[in-house]
Amino acid sequence: xxxxxxxxxxxxxxxxxxxLMFCILLIVSTLILTCLSIQSATNTAALNIRKSLMGSFTIxxxxxxxQLEDYIVSEIxxxxxxxxxxxxxxxxxxxxxxxxxxxxxxxSDGAAEVPEGYEHAGKIVSNTHSDADTYFTxxxxxxxxxxxxxxxxxxxxxxxEALASQNGxxxxxxxxxxxxxxxxxxxxxRIVGIFTATMPLDAGIAPSYDLYENVSxxxxxxxxxxxxxxGNTHYQYGDFxxxxxxxxxxxxxxxxxISGITWDDCIITKNDVDYQNAKTVLGTLxxxxxxxxxxxxxxxVVLLALVLSLWVRNRIHETGILLAMGFRKVNILTQHIxxxxxxxxxxxxxxxxxxxxxxxxxxxxxxxxxxxxxxxxATNLAGETAEEKTVEKPVSRTSIEIKVSxxxxxxxxxxxxxxxxxxxxxxxxPIMRMKPKEILTKMS
Amino acid sequence: MILLKxxxxxxxxxxxxxxxxxxxxxxxxxxxxxxxxSLDAEEETSTELRGTTGxxxxxxxxxxxGGWGNGNGGSYSIQELISSEMVEKIANIDGIxxxxxxxxxxxxxxxxxxxxxxxxxPTGYAPADSQYYTNTTINSQYSSLFLSQTFTLAEGRHIxxxxxNVILISKDIADKHGLKLGDKISxxxxxxxxxxxxxxxxxxxxxxxIDNTDEKNNYNMASYYDYSxxxxxxxxxxxxxxxxxxGERPSDGYSSVDFFVSDPENLESIIIEAQKINSINWDxxxxxxxxxxxxxxxxxxxxxxxxxxxLIIVIVVISMSIITLILSMWVKSRVQETGILLAAGISKVxxxxxxIFEVGFIAIFSFPLSYLxxxxxxxxxxxxxxxxxxxxIVTAHHFSMVCGVGxxxxxxxxxISCxPTMRLKPKEILSKMS
Numbered sequence: 001x002x003x004x005x006x007x008x009x010x011x012x013x014x015x016x017x018x019x020l021m022f023c024i025l026l027i028v029s030t031l032i033l034t035c036l037s038i039q040s041a042t043n044t045a046a047l048n049i050r051k052s053l054m055g056s057f058t059i060x061x062x063x064x065x066x067q068l069e070d071y072i073v074s075e076i077x078x079x080x081x082x083x084x085x086x087x088x089x090x091x092x093x094x095x096x097x098x099x100x101x102x103x104x105x106x107x108s109d110g111a112a113e114v115p116e117g118y119e120h121a122g123k124i125v126s127n128t129h130s131d132a133d134t135y136f137t138x139x140x141x142x143x144x145x146x147x148x149x150x151x152x153x154x155x156x157x158x159x160x161e162a163l164a165s166q167n168g169x170x171x172x173x174x175x176x177x178x179x180x181x182x183x184x185x186x187x188x189x190r191i192v193g194i195f196t197a198t199m200p201l202d203a204g205i206a207p208s209y210d211l212y213e214n215v216s217x218x219x220x221x222x223x224x225x226x227x228x229x230x231g232n233t234h235y236q237y238g239d240f241x242x243x244x245x246x247x248x249x250x251x252x253x254x255x256x257x258i259s260g261i262t263w264d265d266c267i268i269t270k271n272d273v274d275y276q277n278a279k280t281v282l283g284t285l286x287x288x289x290x291x292x293x294x295x296x297x298x299x300x301v302v303l304l305a306l307v308l309s310l311w312v313r314n315r316i317h318e319t320g321i322l323l324a325m326g327f328r329k330v331n332i333l334t335q336h337i338x339x340x341x342x343x344x345x346x347x348x349x350x351x352x353x354x355x356x357x358x359x360x361x362x363x364x365x366x367x368x369x370x371x372x373x374x375x376x377x378a379t380n381l382a383g384e385t386a387e388e389k390t391v392e393k394p395v396s397r398t399s400i401e402i403k404v405s406x407x408x409x410x411x412x413x414x415x416x417x418x419x420x421x422x423x424x425x426x427x428x429x430p431i432m433r434m435k436p437k438e439i440l441t442k443m444s
Numbered sequence: 445m446i447l448l449k450x451x452x453x454x455x456x457x458x459x460x461x462x463x464x465x466x467x468x469x470x471x472x473x474x475x476x477x478x479x480x481x482s483l484d485a486e487e488e489t490s491t492e493l494r495g496t497t498g499x500x501x502x503x504x505x506x507x508x509x510g511g512w513g514n515g516n517g518g519s520y521s522i523q524e525l526i527s528s529e530m531v532e533k534i535a536n537i538d539g540i541x542x543x544x545x546x547x548x549x550x551x552x553x554x555x556x557x558x559x560x561x562x563x564x565x566p567t568g569y570a571p572a573d574s575q576y577y578t579n580t581t582i583n584s585q586y587s588s589l590f591l592s593q594t595f596t597l598a599e600g601r602h603i604x605x606x607x608x609n610v611i612l613i614s615k616d617i618a619d620k621h622g623l624k625l626g627d628k629i630s631x632x633x634x635x636x637x638x639x640x641x642x643x644x645x646x647x648x649x650x651x652x653x654i655d656n657t658d659e660k661n662n663y664n665m666a667s668y669y670d671y672s673x674x675x676x677x678x679x680x681x682x683x684x685x686x687x688x689x690x691g692e693r694p695s696d697g698y699s700s701v702d703f704f705v706s707d708p709e710n711l712e713s714i715i716i717e718a719q720k721i722n723s724i725n726w727d728x729x730x731x732x733x734x735x736x737x738x739x740x741x742x743x744x745x746x747x748x749x750x751x752x753x754x755l756i757i758v759i760v761v762i763s764m765s766i767i768t769l770i771l772s773m774w775v776k777s778r779v780q781e782t783g784i785l786l787a788a789g790i791s792k793v794x795x796x797x798x799x800i801f802e803v804g805f806i807a808i809f810s811f812p813l814s815y816l817x818x819x820x821x822x823x824x825x826x827x828x829x830x831x832x833x834x835x836x837i838v839t840a841h842h843f844s845m846v847c848g849v850g851x852x853x854x855x856x857x858x859x860i861s862c863x864p865t866m867r868l869k870p871k872e873i874l875s876k877m878s
Contacts, residue, residue, distance in 0.1 A: 020773050024766065031762045038755040045751055048744035049493075053737065060655055091659040139663040205668050237658065269655040273593045274737050278496040285489045289752055291836065292482050295821065296759055299475045303468065303766075310464050362754050366747065400747055 003331055007338040017311070018343060024307055025347040026354065028300045029412050033355035035296050036408040038362065041400050042289050046282060047244060048397045055245025055272035057252055059238045064265050066228075068235040075258045081243050081251045088235035089133075090126040090223045093118065093209050094177040096163070096216075097186070104175065105166045107213035110201075114208040117180050122163070122214030124177065126223040126235075130158060130193075133217065139199060141212075146171045146193030154221035158193035162213035170194075177218070179226055187225045189218060245275035304419050309427030312336055319431055320439035329432045336428060340420050348413050356404045363402040447794050451801035461774070462806055468770055469854075470810035470817075472763040473846050477818035479756045479763075480842040486756070490749040491707050494742075495541075498591055499708030499735035501715055503534065504700045506730045524728045525697025533724070534703060537717045541706040544586040545698040548666070549682065551578040551675070554630040554641075555621070561629070564616050564672040571635070576613075577669035578631075580682040580694060584612060584648075586704055587676065593653055594671065600625045600648035608680040612648040616672035625649065631677070633685045642684050644677055708738035764853055771854065772861030775799055782865050783873030792866050799858050807854060815843045 011018050059076075061068045068088065077086060096104035103120035127133050130149035135141045149156060157175065164170060171191055178186045197212040208214060224234045242251050248270055256263045315336070322332050431439065455462045505523040526545075535543050552574040553561040560574035567573060581587050584603040589595045598615050611629060618624065627646045633639045652671040654661075661667050679694040686693045703718075705711050711733060719726055778799075785795050815838065822836040865873065 016773070016777065020769075023769050027762055027766050027769070031759065034758055034762075035755060038751055038758070042748060042751045042755075045744060045748040049741055049748060052741040052744050054740070058655065058658060060658055062657070089660065091662075134660045135663050201664060210662075237660070267655045267657065269658065273591075274497065274741075276593070277498065278493060278741075281489060281493045281496055285486070285493060285748065285752070288482060288485055288489060288836070289755065292479070292752075292755060292759070295478050296475065299471050303471050306464065306467050306471075310460060313460065358758065362751075362758070366750050366754065397744065400751075402751075 003335050007335045022343050029348050029351035030354045033404050034358045037359045037402050037404045041402045044400045050244050053275040055248045055275050056241045058269045060267040062236040068238050070233050081247050083241045085241045087132050087239040088128045090236040093121050094124050095121045097176040099174050107211050108208045111208035112205045118209050121209050123209050125217050126220045130217040141195045143193050143195050149219050153219040155189050156192040157189040158217040160213045161196045164194050245272040305423035308423040312427045323436035337424050352409050359402040447798050451798045455802050455805045466806045466810050470814050472767050473814040474818045475763050476846050477838050479760045481836050481838045483756050485836045486752045494708050495706050497737040499711050499738045500702050500704040501733045502702050504730045527697045530724050533721050534718050539710045539714050541704045542583050542586050543703045544583045545701045547580050549578050550575050551631045552635050561621050564670050576673050576675045578675045581676050584676045595650040598649050598651045603678050607678045609644045610647040611644040612676040614672040615649050615651050618649045642681050644681050708735050768857040771857040775861040786870035803854050811847050
């Protein structure tokens with residue numbers, strides 16, 4: 001009778017033992033596969049946490065002659081890991097004039113000084129998105145008419161309620177911005193919005209152009225025409241958001257390889273406080289998962305090895321008889337291994353199905369829970385925080401999928417087979433060293 | 445032969461089987477213990493993670509319900525200020541970690557010889573060049589400038605509510621004037637008046653981390669002061685410095701106080717708790733929540749913790765099923781023995797108890813051993829990952845849970861797997877068992 005037939009018959013005839021082995025192998029491999037799939041889902045969850053903690057960096061290129069130019073900006077936003085949410089800003093002072101060339105009235109009450117040349121001037125803030133400006137997010141400015149400035153705008157301006165009423169200006173009117181320095185260039189801008197300040201500026205030391213009444217918001221096009229007029233758009237500052245704040249340093253060093261700008265003259269500031277605060281604890285949570293998985297794998301391996309070695313040791317009697325019949329030791333050992341592998345190949349494949357089912361139900365449960373909690377947060381806090389809600393950039397989350405990967409299945413096959421080979425061989429070793437006679441005398 | 449003796453003999457004679465069962469119960473209960481310990485560690489760490497988002501609420505004076513007065517600086521609100529008793533009462537609510545108030549005063553700093561400390565980027569005009577934008581703080585660690593990491597402490601320590609007459613200064617100022625920890629600075633509010641001079645001790649030096657030149661921060665008065673010219677002092681010092689300014693002293697009350705909660709999940713309930721304090725007339729104050737970071741991250745964080753919890757539950761449930769499976773195999777393989785015992789006139793209940801005692805004998809040793817081993821495993825595996833070691837702790841409580849649930853599962857598994865055998869008559873059993 002050859003080895004394969006023996007192995008087959010043993011498996012079929014000893015139904016109870018086979019079923020026990022089958023169940024144990026199935027449960028252990030399902031456990032490991034499910035754990036591994038949940039672990040990779042926790043990595044996605046951790047990535048989502050990092051994403052929602054957000055990270056960004058600011059390039060201050062004010063001290064470079066050409067500052068940030070469009071082609072550099074587009075290279076930056078094409079860098080891997082940088083999101084499409086960005087803001088480009090410039091700050092300057094300009095004189096306000098009407099379309100007929102007369103200077104507009106500005107506010108000087110409460111100013112510490114009105115510097116020479118600034119009698120009709122104010123601070124102009126250029127933005128890709130004016131709603132993200134600190135005046136609106138921190139200093140309590142509110143748009144009362146019109147709209148905010150967006151990326152594609154050119155030659156538009158948002159002025160204060162005071163400036164509008166002092167000079168009889170309203171939405172869609174035009175005004176002229178002029179440089180204060182010797183160059184004397186001028187640019188027209190259409191009023192698209194009017195804002196009001198809800199909090200007072202701490203009076204005392206602000207020069208006239210910084211008074212809230214004299215501040216305006218414009219687009220980067222207007223700034224570039226006024227100060228460069230070379231057909232390109234220039235920006236003093238760029239704020240760029242990154243997808244994963246853990247990558248912030250790498251992304252910044254990648255950005256610094258972009259040529260055409262002297263990075264040494266730029267000041268790059270990282271903004272990832274929330275991530276830095278959470279980093280250690282998040283790492284602890286992730287290593288907790290790793291520890292759990294490690295413990296599970298080690299215990300499963302020991303459990304399997306134990307069951308397998310007892311399985312082999314219970315067959316001393318049989319081994320002795322087979323040896324006496326002239327079968328080679330290797331042949332008998334191989335028979336034991338083949339028996340178990342026959343069961344194992346089947347159970348490992350089946351465990352893919354069972355663990356996928358488990359992962360599926362875990363995923364469904366999780367999804368329900370997450371949406372339910374979101375709603376709770378939204379209803380609880382809606383009333384109180386609505387008024388001071390700042391402009392939140394949308395966070396793109398990666399959807400969490402709990403799926404058993406084929407790679408993990410392969411891992412289970414490899415590790416499982418290795419354990420079977422090892423523990424069967426090791427536990428068979430003492431028996432195999434003995435002569436048939438010794439075995440048969442010992443086995444009683 | 446009495447039941448206990450039968451059970452004992454079975455366990456000792458069938459060494460292989462007993463050893464297998466012992467090892468399996470030991471392994472599974474170790475796994476369950478580690479799982480329970482990790483569950484606690486997960487909860488603790490998740491709470492800590494939520495805490496890092498720094499949720500707080502701010503109590504402000506409600507300027508719309510208070511009246512307005514007129515003075516030389518224009519109109520000002522005469523609304524009630526937040527007294528330190530109120531702060532104390534709110535701070536005593538469970539779950540509030542700390543509180544801080546922020547008000548700023550421009551102070552002048554001098555050395556012990558009366559010479560002023562020139563600030564960074566001086567203008568060249570004497571009175572302006574000794575001006576420092578000074579924050580009065582109760583817990584400087586919770587000042588928004590430190591929380592946002594605009595400043596970080598380079599040397600020394602933060603100001604806490606026990607400190608009297610102390611100051612934090614910037615590294616730039618410390619370097620410029622050779623000031624170090626323990627040095628004394630004379631501070632005065634208005635050097636041209638009879639305001640008292642207070643000697644404050646430098647207890648901390650901070651670094652300025654942000655780009656001072658970025659104009660996005662230039663939207664209010666604070667921006668006219670270089671961050672290097674900021675300072676932080678305690679309420680006792682400020683009380684004395686402002687002794688001539690009724691209404692502005694810390695003892696007169698604060699215009700706004702930030703309360704930081706340790707777990708943002710409880711923010712809502714803590715605010716409700718605060719609003720129940722009767723001695724505070726809430727018509728005069730408003731509460732605003734600051735938990736944007738938490739709101740943004742909450743759903744991802746709860747995903748994370750429910751994933752970990754599920755992971756552990758899956759592990760514990762599967763381990764229980766392994767035990768149940770092996771036990772039922774154990775009982776089923778003994779149909780023959782059961783039949784013989786029944787035929788010998790031993791009652792079914794007695795046989796059942798024998799099985800339970802056998803397992804009990806084994807479990808009595810494997811449960812405590814798993815407690816010891818899992819304690820060691822938790823400690824050593826944890827230490828591979830640094831900080832986690834402090835979190836995963838197997839407690840006696842976990843042990844009692846595993847024992848309790850374990851015994852119930854063991855007994856149930858035996859009972860259930862005995863049902864088919866016990867229903868049969870001895871004759872049926874013996875004829876069947878072949």
